[in-house]
Amino acid sequence: MAMTRAVPRIGGDAKLWRTRALYAALVLGLGYLIVLPVWRLQSLAFDNGAAGYSAQFGRSDIGETLRTTTVLALSSLVIAMVLGTVLAFATSRLPRRVGFLRIVPVLPIVMPSVATVVGWAFLLSPGPGYLNALMRQLPWWDHLDTGPVNVYSSTWIIIITGFGLTSFVYLFVSAGMQNIGSEHLEAAQASGSSQIGVFFKVVLPLLRPSLVYGGGVALLLGLGQFTGPLLLGQNEGMKVLTTEMYRRTAESPVNYAAAAAAASPLVILGLVVILAQRLALGNQARFVTHGGKSFAPTGGRSYWAAFVVALYGLFALVLPLAGVVIVSLSPFWSENLSWDFLTLDNYQKLFDTPGVVESVTTSVVTSLAAVAVCVPVGLATATLVVRHRHLKLVRLLADVISALPLGIPAVIFGVGFLLTYTQPPFILYGTKWVIILVYIVLMIPFATRMQMTALISMGNTYDEASAVSGASPLTTSLRVTLPMLKPTVLSAVALMFILLTHEFAASLMVRSATTQVMGTLLYDQWSNGSYPLVAAMAILMSAVTAAGVAVAMIIGGRNVLDNL
Amino acid sequence: MASFRISGLTKSYGSNVIVDDLDLEIEEGEFLVLLGPSGCGKTTTLRCLAGLETPERGRIEFKGDPVFDSSARVNVPAHKRRIGMVFQSYALWPNMTVRKNIAYPLKVRRMKEALAAGRVEEAAAMVHCEHLLDRYPSQLSGGQQQRIAVARGLAARPDLVLFDEPLSNLDARLRDQVRTEIHRLHESLGFGAVFVTHDQSEAFALGDKLAIMREGRIEQLGTPQDVFQRPATDYVAGFIGMANRLELRRTGAGWQTKGGVDVLVARDVPDAPALVARLWPDDVSLHRDSESVPTGAVAIKAELLAAEFGGRQYHVTVGANGEEFRLQADSATHGSWLRTATEGCPVLISFRAEALHVYSEGGERALASPGSAG
Numbered sequence: 001m002a003m004t005r006a007v008p009r010i011g012g013d014a015k016l017w018r019t020r021a022l023y024a025a026l027v028l029g030l031g032y033l034i035v036l037p038v039w040r041l042q043s044l045a046f047d048n049g050a051a052g053y054s055a056q057f058g059r060s061d062i063g064e065t066l067r068t069t070t071v072l073a074l075s076s077l078v079i080a081m082v083l084g085t086v087l088a089f090a091t092s093r094l095p096r097r098v099g100f101l102r103i104v105p106v107l108p109i110v111m112p113s114v115a116t117v118v119g120w121a122f123l124l125s126p127g128p129g130y131l132n133a134l135m136r137q138l139p140w141w142d143h144l145d146t147g148p149v150n151v152y153s154s155t156w157i158i159i160i161t162g163f164g165l166t167s168f169v170y171l172f173v174s175a176g177m178q179n180i181g182s183e184h185l186e187a188a189q190a191s192g193s194s195q196i197g198v199f200f201k202v203v204l205p206l207l208r209p210s211l212v213y214g215g216g217v218a219l220l221l222g223l224g225q226f227t228g229p230l231l232l233g234q235n236e237g238m239k240v241l242t243t244e245m246y247r248r249t250a251e252s253p254v255n256y257a258a259a260a261a262a263a264s265p266l267v268i269l270g271l272v273v274i275l276a277q278r279l280a281l282g283n284q285a286r287f288v289t290h291g292g293k294s295f296a297p298t299g300g301r302s303y304w305a306a307f308v309v310a311l312y313g314l315f316a317l318v319l320p321l322a323g324v325v326i327v328s329l330s331p332f333w334s335e336n337l338s339w340d341f342l343t344l345d346n347y348q349k350l351f352d353t354p355g356v357v358e359s360v361t362t363s364v365v366t367s368l369a370a371v372a373v374c375v376p377v378g379l380a381t382a383t384l385v386v387r388h389r390h391l392k393l394v395r396l397l398a399d400v401i402s403a404l405p406l407g408i409p410a411v412i413f414g415v416g417f418l419l420t421y422t423q424p425p426f427i428l429y430g431t432k433w434v435i436i437l438v439y440i441v442l443m444i445p446f447a448t449r450m451q452m453t454a455l456i457s458m459g460n461t462y463d464e465a466s467a468v469s470g471a472s473p474l475t476t477s478l479r480v481t482l483p484m485l486k487p488t489v490l491s492a493v494a495l496m497f498i499l500l501t502h503e504f505a506a507s508l509m510v511r512s513a514t515t516q517v518m519g520t521l522l523y524d525q526w527s528n529g530s531y532p533l534v535a536a537m538a539i540l541m542s543a544v545t546a547a548g549v550a551v552a553m554i555i556g557g558r559n560v561l562d563n564l
Numbered sequence: 565m566a567s568f569r570i571s572g573l574t575k576s577y578g579s580n581v582i583v584d585d586l587d588l589e590i591e592e593g594e595f596l597v598l599l600g601p602s603g604c605g606k607t608t609t610l611r612c613l614a615g616l617e618t619p620e621r622g623r624i625e626f627k628g629d630p631v632f633d634s635s636a637r638v639n640v641p642a643h644k645r646r647i648g649m650v651f652q653s654y655a656l657w658p659n660m661t662v663r664k665n666i667a668y669p670l671k672v673r674r675m676k677e678a679l680a681a682g683r684v685e686e687a688a689a690m691v692h693c694e695h696l697l698d699r700y701p702s703q704l705s706g707g708q709q710q711r712i713a714v715a716r717g718l719a720a721r722p723d724l725v726l727f728d729e730p731l732s733n734l735d736a737r738l739r740d741q742v743r744t745e746i747h748r749l750h751e752s753l754g755f756g757a758v759f760v761t762h763d764q765s766e767a768f769a770l771g772d773k774l775a776i777m778r779e780g781r782i783e784q785l786g787t788p789q790d791v792f793q794r795p796a797t798d799y800v801a802g803f804i805g806m807a808n809r810l811e812l813r814r815t816g817a818g819w820q821t822k823g824g825v826d827v828l829v830a831r832d833v834p835d836a837p838a839l840v841a842r843l844w845p846d847d848v849s850l851h852r853d854s855e856s857v858p859t860g861a862v863a864i865k866a867e868l869l870a871a872e873f874g875g876r877q878y879h880v881t882v883g884a885n886g887e888e889f890r891l892q893a894d895s896a897t898h899g900s901w902l903r904t905a906t907e908g909c910p911v912l913i914s915f916r917a918e919a920l921h922v923y924s925e926g927g928e929r930a931l932a933s934p935g936s937a938g
Binding site for chain 1: 614615616641642643644645646647648649651653655656657658659668669672673716720726
């Protein structure tokens with residue numbers, strides 16, 4: 001009935017100040033980790049009369065770069081929005097017998113994006129691509145020597161990027177769809193709407209907030225897209241802002257200031273989107289769902305839904321994975337696929353390659369360390385944002401800062417960390433520490449948002465019931481709040497482990513010759529042209545992730561991934 | 565001396581004053597009901613008592629000791645106030661069994677003797693749920709969950725038990741059952757209680773004392789019998805179910821309704837140009853013709869608007885010159901014709917002038933009630 005302001009405003013002054021000081025320290029820490037590297041980049045770009053800006057934005061091809069970045073982001077956004085929404089609706093209408101297909105739309109997240117990208121290259125590169133070779137058997141294409149598809153063209157980079165973003169849009173939209181009571185849909189059907197009619201007249205309008213939010217995130221991800229353009233776009237000289245940043249730091253003459261300047265449009269846009277979302281979402285109490293009639297999916301009997309989901313699974317997961325598997329088992333990559341030559345030699349060779357085993361350890365250790373830090377820090381941040389509305393400024397800062405890494409591309413944090421931690425006071429470049437730190441930053445939004453959502457949907461009543469039973473705030477946290485958050489924490493751990501063992505963009509910036517993670521090693525092999533090793537490495541990455549997910553499922557039950 | 569005392573309590577959200585300079589006392593072992601519509605500040609008052617909200621001004625004393633005092637800057641946190649609380653949404657922790665839920669207040673208050681003496685089982689037995697101790701809340705029905713929540717609230721034998729609309733989430737039949745159980749527990753254990761509700765029948769059934777709230781203030785404080793017989797204001801009369809409201813204008817020596825019907829006000833009322841009168845629905849009678857109207861009663865020509873079957877009685881709504889009246893008609897007497905009567909059918913209603921509860925024009929002052937002197 002009434003809003004809560006559980007903390008005394010008068011009387012408990014000393015206690016209030018202690019709370020305030022603790023949370024201020026938390027925000028300072030977050031600010032140091034997240035804001036400072038971005039700030040360093042900007043001040044560098046403005047050094048010497050903004051020499052960085054002149055170097056980057058004075059180039060003759062800058063217009064082309066900006067145009068490519070925008071077109072790539074917007075086009076892949078459109079693909080992702082349409083596919084993500086259709087998939088979310090389809091999974092809600094799955095026949096009970098094939099209910100397990102629900103997991104399909106999130107599975108592409110489990111597959112490393114580098115693996116998906118190289119998988120498509122193996123299938124659709126104009127010469128030796130397997131699918132291209134197959135299509136050239138068709139009568140109307142049998143005159144071609146290459147093609148018909150060129151995976152290195154911008155059209156196909158857009159399509160592959162769009163497929164990758166689809167899972168993210170799906171997560172937001174399906175979460176939004178859970179909040180639409182099944183009675184709304186049944187009411188529309190009872191009023192005479194067909195299933196398609198229900199989708200356009202009821203579901204879509206009710207989904208608008210989720211679509212706006214998910215679309216915002218997908219747009220930012222699209223603008224910061226790095227893997228596809230870097231791996232596939234090289235052949236045709238495709239340039240986007242993120243690849244420009246990478247080239248400025250990796251190719252001579254190295255120009256950090258120009259790289260920093262290239263980041264600016266993305267940083268500004270990321271800030272704008274995050275602030276706009278804060279304004280648009282407003283009061284979070286509206287999203288409390290406990291206590292009401294919960295959403296009960298009514299198993300539909302729509303076999304078209306099963307077909308749509310399965311088709312997506314085929315293109316987003318099965319085909320690229322098949323491409324990778326075949327190449328990893330072949331002595332060399334050519335269009336003439338011969339089943340007789342299949343061999344495990346590549347795996348043997350991979351494990352004999354210096355640094356491979358070490359890169360697996362580094363990936364796992366740094367990921368776990370970052371996750372271990374992110375869970376408590378995320379819980380503290382989430383508690384501050386959800387439960388301490390009276391700490392207005394500190395709360396707002398925590399909310400915005402913890403969301404920043406979602407809005408600003410990982411490459412930018414990579415460059416920022418490279419810049420910040422190659423100079424005093426903390427010279428960490430070349431160690432695992434800088435990787436752990438940048439991983440923490442990248443995962444803070446996930447750790448915070450997921451626990452925030454759980455806290456919001458829990459409401460205050462469980463904590464209040466504990467307080468009036470005589471439990472101190474600490475006892476309440478330990479005996480009530482944390483045990484109730486356990487499923488969420490496990491899901492967050494699983495998601496963060498998945499994302500981090502795949503991490504590529506930021507890792508590429510902060511790695512050194514001696515400290516590699518799996519993704520960066522794979523990129524080096526790709527650049528050297530040792531494709532069968534690339535494929536084996538991609539399979540190894542997927543296996544490590546799958547092992548992590550399996551462990552999470554053993555501890556947390558099979559529905560760990562359902563909470564994503 | 566009162567066990568629990570609230571004085572000058574004020575709480576607002578922004579410019580919106582929720583509780584407005586409120587004074588209230590609760591005697592030892594007394595069951596006080598805060599009654600009012602949503603938004604009147606009753607839940608906020610309860611939460612200030614619990615320590616879950618911090619008021620701007622005022623003082624709250626538990627057994628002579630201040631637990632909140634804005635001028636002395638005292639604010640004892642909720643967990644040190646020795647209270648029990650029952651929530652509308654039950655708030656049983658889903659990760660703990662019933663046994664652990666009930667034991668929680670004893671454990672966190674380190675009441676080892678009570679735990680060893682079987683207080684948990686005893687509390688479960690009080691609400692007839694001893695067989696549910698090893699279940700989880702999600703395995704229980706709503707009624708069982710709320711019984712467990714009551715047991716949890718009482719387990720530590722707190723000085724004061726706070727009930728925040730505990731029956732609102734239950735369906736009608738369960739609501740009556742749990743209400744009776746709470747009443748019997750209070751009779752046998754004698755705890756002090758504050759019970760928030762918007763349902764007047766709950767309030768009448770449970771309360772030793774009723775506080776009817778309006779816009780952050782107490783409109784009337786009294787026993788259920790007091791409130792029922794002598795609602796202090798027009799607002800209270802309407803809220804407890806006196807649905808018929810007549811606006812009266814003085815015409816020479818007598819009084820007239822807005823619709824122009826002369827009404828004799830039996831008792832002396834101060835010299836005023838206008839009055840408001842309230843009538844219980846069962847003080848109004850229905851007639852098909854003037855012959856059955858008792859002598860001396862006020863009779864008004866009306867037309868039938870609706871008649872709903874309610875078992876022994878029909879709930880009847882009639883209109884008379886733009887004013888609506890609600891009344892109960894005995895099914896045995898009127899059932900045969902009401903069943904087939906159509907809307908607009910002409911009828912007569914009557915009431916005794918002595919049955920009118922008369923208030924000043926704005927409704928703030930009671931001028932005359934049936935049975936009172938005058």
